Amino acid sequence: MAPIKSVTDKAEVEEQVEPKPKTPMIPMIIGPLVMVGVAWALVAFVLKPMIHPSDASAKTEDVEEVEEGPREIVRFEGIVVNPSGTGGSRFLSTTVALEVMGEKARIAVEEAEPMIKDALITHLSSQTIEQLTDVHERELMRAAILRRINPIIKPHKIKGIYFLDFVLQ
Numbered sequence: 001m002a003p004i005k006s007v008t009d010k011a012e013v014e015e016q017v018e019p020k021p022k023t024p025m026i027p028m029i030i031g032p033l034v035m036v037g038v039a040w041a042l043v044a045f046v047l048k049p050m051i052h053p054s055d056a057s058a059k060t061e062d063v064e065e066v067e068e069g070p071r072e073i074v075r076f077e078g079i080v081v082n083p084s085g086t087g088g089s090r091f092l093s094t095t096v097a098l099e100v101m102g103e104k105a106r107i108a109v110e111e112a113e114p115m116i117k118d119a120l121i122t123h124l125s126s127q128t129i130e131q132l133t134d135v136h137e138r139e140l141m142r143a144a145i146l147r148r149i150n151p152i153i154k155p156h157k158i159k160g161i162y163f164l165d166f167v168l169q
Contacts, residue, residue, distance in 0.1 A: 069102030081125040099160035108153045119148040
């Protein structure tokens with residue numbers, strides 16, 4: 001028969017078993033909060049500027065806005081380039097229209113026509129076929145062209161870029 005344990009034996013056994021230390025609640029609360037804060041900072045300062053580069057460049061631009069008069073459209077017709085990576089076997093033919101505000105801005109664009117055409121040709125010929133055919137890339141292309149042209153016509157500013165025709169062969 002098994003020996004009968006007394007009440008005192010039970011107390012001794014409980015003394016021998018060490019109680020588990022309680023885990024502090026503060027690290028369990030602070031850890032997830034820190035991870036959420038790091039994720040927010042990553043999205044706000046790294047991913048958002050990558051997705052919307054025009055937002056980031058608009059904040060850093062120091063171009064004074066000179067808006068006088070009605071909206072004016074200046075067309076650049078007959079722009080033909082060979083896209084990057086095609087070895088001259090493909091071409092893009094396009095007409096680009098630039099929107100400005102007022103007659104002074106239109107005159108500034110017309111006077112800077114050679115520099116603006118060069119900026120358009122340089123940028124469009126640096127794009128690959130994949131970039132030229134992707135609609136999302138076309139918006140990025142507009143923002144990049146704005147960044148190239150606006151310094152040329154300072155203090156005036158391009159309000160919009162429109163591709164009136166866009167033929168890729």
